[in-house]
Amino acid sequence: MEDLTATLDKVLHLATLVGADLARFERESELTTARTHLLWVLGATGPSTQQSLASALGVSARNVTGLVDGLVSSGHVSRAAHPTDRRATLVTPTAKGEVVIHSLVEGHGQLARRLFERVPAERLAVFAATLDDTIATFTRLMEETQ
Amino acid sequence: MEDLTATLDKVLHLATLVGADLARFERESELTTARTHLLWVLGATGPSTQQSLASALGVSARNVTGLVDGLVSSGHVSRAAHPTDRRATLVTPTAKGEVVIHSLVEGHGQLARRLFERVPAERLAVFAATLDDTIATFTRLMEETQ
DNA sequence: TATTGTTATACTCTATAACTATA
DNA sequence: TATAGTTATAGAGTATAACAATA
Numbered sequence: 001m002e003d004l005t006a007t008l009d010k011v012l013h014l015a016t017l018v019g020a021d022l023a024r025f026e027r028e029s030e031l032t033t034a035r036t037h038l039l040w041v042l043g044a045t046g047p048s049t050q051q052s053l054a055s056a057l058g059v060s061a062r063n064v065t066g067l068v069d070g071l072v073s074s075g076h077v078s079r080a081a082h083p084t085d086r087r088a089t090l091v092t093p094t095a096k097g098e099v100v101i102h103s104l105v106e107g108h109g110q111l112a113r114r115l116f117e118r119v120p121a122e123r124l125a126v127f128a129a130t131l132d133d134t135i136a137t138f139t140r141l142m143e144e145t146q
Numbered sequence: 147m148e149d150l151t152a153t154l155d156k157v158l159h160l161a162t163l164v165g166a167d168l169a170r171f172e173r174e175s176e177l178t179t180a181r182t183h184l185l186w187v188l189g190a191t192g193p194s195t196q197q198s199l200a201s202a203l204g205v206s207a208r209n210v211t212g213l214v215d216g217l218v219s220s221g222h223v224s225r226a227a228h229p230t231d232r233r234a235t236l237v238t239p240t241a242k243g244e245v246v247i248h249s250l251v252e253g254h255g256q257l258a259r260r261l262f263e264r265v266p267a268e269r270l271a272v273f274a275a276t277l278d279d280t281i282a283t284f285t286r287l288m289e290e291t292q
Numbered sequence: 293t294a295t296t297g298t299t300a301t302a303c304t305c306t307a308t309a310a311c312t313a314t315a
Numbered sequence: 316t317a318t319a320g321t322t323a324t325a326g327a328g329t330a331t332a333a334c335a336a337t338a
Contacts, residue, residue, distance in 0.1 A: 003270070003274070004255075004258040004259050004261075004262045004263065004270075005254065005255050005258040005259075006274070007258065007262055007270065007273065007274045007277070008164070008254070008257065008258040008261065008262070010274060010277040010278065010281065011157060011160055011161060011164075011277065012161055012164060013277075013281055014157055014161075014277060014280060014281055014284070015157060015158055015160075015161030017281065017284045017285075017288070018154070018157075018158060018284075020288075021284075021288070032304065032305080033305095034304080034305060034306090035304095049319075049320095050319070050320065051318080051319060051320085059305085059306070059307090060306075060307060060308080061319075061320065061321090062306085062307070062308080062309095062320085062321080062322095063305070063306055063307075064320090065320065065321065065322095066304080066305075066306085067304095067305085070304080082319090085314080085315075085318090085319080086313080086314060086315085086319095087313065087314045087315070087318065087319040087320070088314095088318090088319055088320080089319080089320075108151065108154070109150075109151050111154065112150040112151040112153065112154040113150050113151075114283070114287055115150075115154065115280050115283055115284060115287075116150045116153055116154070116280065117150065118279075118283070119276060119279065119280070123272055123275075123276055124149070124150075124153065124276070126269055126272045126273065126276075127153065127272065127273055127276040128149070128152070128153045128156060129269075130265060130269055130270070130272075130273040131153070131156040131157065131159075131160060132156065133264075133265065134160060134261050134262065134265070135156065135159055135160055135163065137260070137261055137264070138160070138163045138164075138167075138261060139163075141260055141261075142163075142166075142167070178327065178328080179328095180327080180328060180329090181327095195296075195297095196296075196297065197295080197296060197297085205328085205329070205330090206329075206330060206331080207296075207297065207298090208297085208298080208299095208329085208330070208331080208332095209328070209329055209330075210297090211297065211298065211299095212327080212328075212329085213327095213328085216327080228296095231295090231296080231337080231338075232296095232336080232337060232338085233295065233296040233297070233336065233337045233338070234295090234296055234297080234337095235296085235297075
C-alpha cells in the first residue's frame with residue numbers, strides 16, 4: 001500500500017528533475033517555459049497557424065498571440081502570410097529559432113541516453129512496459145470518471 | 147537509442163496525466179496550482195513561517211505573501227503570531243484547509259493504488275528500482291554539470 | 293547587522309469578450 | 316454565418332528592490 005504511493009512519488013520526482021533540467025536550458029536561452037513549449041511544438045509540426053498552435057498547446061488563441069509576439073521580439077519566429085487563407089498567419093522558426101529547436105531535441109535525446117543507457121535491456125523493457133500499462137490504466141480511469 | 151527517448155517520453159506523459167488529474171481537483175476546489183502546492187507543503191510540514199514556505203516552494207518571499215493572501219481570502223489558512231519571533235507569522239490551515247489537505251493526500255494515495263495495484267509485485271519492484279537508479283543517475287549528472 | 297514580511301513596481305501567462313478581415 | 320487573429324480588460328504567478336519592525 002505504502003509502496004504504491006512511494007512509486008508514484010518517484011515518477012513525479014523524476015519528472016520534476018527533467019523539468020529542472022529544462023528550466024536550466026530556458027535560463028541559458030533566455031526563454032520562458034510557455035515559449036519553449038511553443039517552439040517545441042513548432043519543431044514537431046513545422047510552420048503552423050496560430051489556431052493550430054492554440055489547439056496543440058491547449059491554450060486560447062489570444063494567448064498564442066502573446067507568445068508569438070514575444071518570440072518575434074526575441075527573433076525566434078516570424079509571421080508569414082498563409083498561402084491560401086488570407087485570414088491566417090503561418091508561424092515559422094527563424095534560423096535562431098531552428099537552433100533552439102535543434103538543441104531542445106538534441107538535449108532531450110541526450111538526457112534519455114544518459115539516464116537509461118546503463119540500464120540492462122530486460123529491465124528497461126519491463127520498465128517501459130509498466131509505463132505503458134500504467135498510462136493505459138490511467139486513460140481508462142479518466143474515461144470512466146468522464 | 148530511439149527506445150531511450152521513447153521511454154523518457156512515457157515518464158513525462160504519465161506525469162502529465164497526474165498533473166491533469168490534479169488540475170481537475172483544483173477546478174473542483176476553486177484553487178490554483180500554486181496555492182494547492184502551498185497547502186500540500188503545509189500538510190507535510192505543519193504550521194510554517196512564510197520564509198520556510200518560500201524555501202520549500204522555491205519561490206520569493208514576496209510571492210508567498212501573495213499566495214497566503216489568496217488562501218486567507220478563500221478561508222483555507224490563517225496567519226497567527228509566531229510564539230517566539232515577533233517578526234514572523236505562522237501560516238496555519240483552517241478547518242476548510244485541513245479538509246483540502248486531507249483530500250489531496252487521500253486522492254494521491256488512491257490514484258497510486260488504482261494505477262499500480264494490478265501490477266505484479268516483481269514487476270513493480272523492478273519498476274521502482276529502475277526509477278531509483280534513474281533518479282540517482284540524474285542527481286549525479288546534475289552535480290557533475292554543477 | 294541580519295532577518296521577516298510588506299509595499300511598490302513590472303513582466304509573463306492565462307482567460308473571456310468584442311471587433312476586423314476574410315472564408 | 317463561421318473562422319483567424321487582434322484589441323481590450325482582468326486576474327494569478329513570478330521577480331527585484333526598498334522599507335518597517337524585530338532579532
